[in-house]
Amino acid sequence: MVPDVPGDLPVTKADLIDDSTRRRALLGSAVGSAVEWYDYFLYGTMAGLVFAPLFFPAADPVSAQMLALASFALAFLIRPIGGIVFSHIGDRIGRKKTLVMTLSIMGLSTFGIGLMPTYDSIGMWAPVLLTLLRLLQGLALGGEWGGGLLMAVEYSPKKRRGLYGAIPQTGALFGLALGNLTASGANAIFTNEQFLSYGWRVPFLLSVLLVWLGLWIRNAVAETPSFNKVRSERKTARVPLIETLKHHWPAVLTTIGAKFLETSTFFIFATFSLTYAIKLGFSRGIALNAVLIAAIVAIPVMLAVGAISDYIGRRKMYSAGAVCMMAYAIPFFWMMNQKLTTLLILAVVIGFGVIWSMYGAVLGTLFAESYPADVRYTGVSLGYQIGAAIVGGPAPLIATWLLKEYDGSYVPVAIFIMICGVISLISIAFSKDRHGQELDD
Numbered sequence: 196m197v198p199d200v201p202g203d204l205p206v207t208k209a210d211l212i213d214d215s216t217r218r219r220a221l222l223g224s225a226v227g228s229a230v231e232w233y234d235y236f237l238y239g240t241m242a243g244l245v246f247a248p249l250f251f252p253a254a255d256p257v258s259a260q261m262l263a264l265a266s267f268a269l270a271f272l273i274r275p276i277g278g279i280v281f282s283h284i285g286d287r288i289g290r291k292k293t294l295v296m297t298l299s300i301m302g303l304s305t306f307g308i309g310l311m312p313t314y315d316s317i318g319m320w321a322p323v324l325l326t327l328l329r330l331l332q333g334l335a336l337g338g339e340w341g342g343g344l345l346m347a348v349e350y351s352p353k354k355r356r357g358l359y360g361a362i363p364q365t366g367a368l369f370g371l372a373l374g375n376l377t378a379s380g381a382n383a384i385f386t387n388e389q390f391l392s393y394g395w396r397v398p399f400l401l402s403v404l405l406v407w408l409g410l411w412i413r414n415a416v417a418e419t420p421s422f423n424k425v426r427s428e429r430k431t432a433r434v435p436l437i438e439t440l441k442h443h444w445p446a447v448l449t450t451i452g453a454k455f456l457e458t459s460t461f462f463i464f465a466t467f468s469l470t471y472a473i474k475l476g477f478s479r480g481i482a483l484n485a486v487l488i489a490a491i492v493a494i495p496v497m498l499a500v501g502a503i504s505d506y507i508g509r510r511k512m513y514s515a516g517a518v519c520m521m522a523y524a525i526p527f528f529w530m531m532n533q534k535l536t537t538l539l540i541l542a543v544v545i546g547f548g549v550i551w552s553m554y555g556a557v558l559g560t561l562f563a564e565s566y567p568a569d570v571r572y573t574g575v576s577l578g579y580q581i582g583a584a585i586v587g588g589p590a591p592l593i594a595t596w597l598l599k600e601y602d603g604s605y606v607p608v609a610i611f612i613m614i615c616g617v618i619s620l621i622s623i624a625f626s627k628d629r630h631g632q633e634l635d636d
Contacts, residue, residue, distance in 0.1 A: 212350060212420065220350040221362050223416035227298055228343040228366025229373065230409040234305035234402050235270075235336050237374040238329055239466040239591075242267040244378070244479060245395050249313045250322045257599055260470060264592045266326045267466065270333030271580075271588025278576035279436055281338020285572035286435040289418050289426075290342045290349075293572075295410060297339040302406030304331035309399030341576035344559040349419035349568075353633055354505055360560030361501025365494045371465055372490040377401060379483045421568040421635050435573040439566070443574055445625065446565040450578025451585070452622025455615040456517055457551070457558050458587030463612065464489065464547035467591035468531070471598075475534055485543045492548030497556035508628045509561040514620060516553025521616040523550055528605035554619075564629040586615060 242263045251262035277297075285293040307328050314321040343363045351359035377398035385394035425431055432438040439447065465486060472482035504512045523546055530542035559575070566574035586593075590611075597607040 216417070217350050219412075219416050220346055220419070221359065223294075223413045224343045224346040224363045225366040225369070226412050227294055227346075227409045228339070228363045229369035230402070230405045231298060231301050231336055231339045231343070232367040232370030233373045233405060234301050234370075234399075235332055236371045236465060237305070237378070237398055237402070238270075238308065238332065239267050239462070240374055240378050240469065240483070241395055242466070244469065244473075245391055246325070249391065249395075250311075250325050252314055257595070261592060261595055262322075264466075264470075264595060266322065266329055268588035268592050269326060270329045270336075271584040273330050273333040274337035274580040274588075275577065275584050277334035277337020278341065278580035279337075279573070280334075282341055282573040282576040283435055285338070285342050285345075285576075286422075286570055287431055289422055290345050290572065291413065291416060291418050293338055294342045294346065294413055297335045297342065298406060298409050298413065301332055301335035301339065302402060302409075304328045304335070305399055305402045305406075309396045309402075337580050338576065340559075340579060341572050344563060344575060345421070345572060346416065346419060348560060348563040349421035349571075349634065351634075354631055355502075356564070356634065357504035357509065357557060357560050357630060358498065358501040360563065361497045361556040364501075364556055364559055365497050368490045368493050368497070372487055372494075373405075374398065375483050375487040375490065379480055379487065382480050382483065421571070424635060425568045430569050432569045432573075435570045436577070439570045439573045439577060443566055443570060446574060446627075447578045447581075449622050449625050450562050450565065450575065451582040453513070453558065453561070453619050453626065454579055454582025455586050455622070456520060456612075456619035457555050458583045459590040459615045460520055460546070460551055460612060461555065462587055462590045463594055463608075464543060464551065467594045468543060470591075470595070472531060472539060475531060477534070477536070477539060481536055481539065485540045486547070488540055489543040489547035492544050493552045493555075496549055496552040500553055500556035501560070504557045504560070505630055508630045509557040509564075510623055510626060510628045512557050513554040513561065513623050516550055516555075517616050517620050517623070519550045519553065520546070521613045524609035524612040525606065528609055532605065561623075561626060561628070564632075564634065565627055568635050 246263040246266070247256070247259040251259050251266070281293050281297055308325065311325055311328070312321060343366065344360065347359045347363050348356055381394045381397050382390055468486065469482045472485065473479060500512060527542050527546045530538045562575040562579060563571060593611060594608045597611065598605070601607045
């Protein structure tokens with residue numbers, strides 16, 4: 196149970212929602228988010244490990260790897276479209292129905308990837324079909340994140356909103372950890388030849404069980420209080436996208452900019468660090484385990500950060516994390532380049548498990564607080580997914596290209612992280628911090 200915090204603010208109807216209802220909403224948000232991100236990150240993990248030789252063969256291994264990572268990045272271009280389509284449904288019809296749709300699409304496309312024939316079997320159709328399934332994943336996730344976030348935030352009491360908003364973010368980490376765990380398990384069970392032949396398919400095929408669990412839980416969750424209020428008062432926006440761009444474009448720009456650092460560093464830690472560690476001579480299992488440990492560490496850290504933000508505010512917490520990440524960018528790569536397993540794990544745990552969590556935990560709540568209920572799904576999804584498309588998906592590709600162009604030097608990659616940090620710090624300065632205030636007037 197997540198109890199309310201006693202205070203001097205008046206009690207509202209939102210605060211009178213019973214604990215069991217809140218628990219169901221949080222569980223539906225977290226589990227659904229974990230399943231969606233498991234499916235999504237699994238592709239990124241395999242793109243860094245096996246997709247290059249299986250689906251994108253090329254004479255130059257680096258070029259093959261960049262093609263595999265490019266297919267990973269392409270899904271980010273369609274995520275804003277998914278955000279627009281599903282957020283329109285979410286702001287017009289409801290959060291719950293939308294989330295069932297996105298989870299179903301994600302599950303079917305991921306299962307399809309597990310059945311995909313390779314380049315040796317069907318030639319150029321292999322990378323084409325694989326990329327199409329990846330685009331379906333991007334479409335689904337474009338609508339998932341905003342709805343999962345609002346399922347938690349719109350059920351939260353006003354003085355626990357930071358903690359509640361951090362919970363769906365931890366769902367993403369559970370998904371990443373589960374994806375890495377299954378990939379590590381398959382890597383340990385199968386020989387290298389077996390893993391390349393069919394072992395990599397097992398984690399994708401197992402996702403059907405997780406999708407069934409997620410759908411079962413989400414069907415038991417009622418619609419959010421915020422949307423019910425908008426619907427009962429007949430205040431749903433006719434075209435939420437137009438309403439958002441017309442009246443809330445400053446908040447959208449702020450959301451896009453604030454997303455830069457969070458999304459770029461997330462995918463550098465979760466995806467690029469795998470290929471970089473292997474390039475340095477670490478085994479595939481060690482690289483996967485480093486990210487797995489960091490993701491597990493990040494879960495309680497994010498919950499703690501979310502709770503702290505309910506007292507000191509989202510902007511302060513985000514800014515502190517951004518400054519720490521900019522200062523840590525070069526030490527992170529230096530520690531990895533010492534080629535010691537303990538330093539590799541420590542580097543990823545500090546960067547991903549601790550520092551990233553300082554701004555990753557509060558981002559969703561900060562975004563949700565920036566929009567009114569009738570366009571909230573559209574606003575958070577649009578800004579979030581555009582920011583992710585601009586820099587998140589391309590981040591591993593950009594980092595790989597920078598390494599190649601600068602003869603293996605990691606300094607340009609660190610500078611790229613710092614530039615993203617500056618953009619996000621400027622953007623976050625224009626955001627509204629409404630911790631402790633009512634979410635809906």
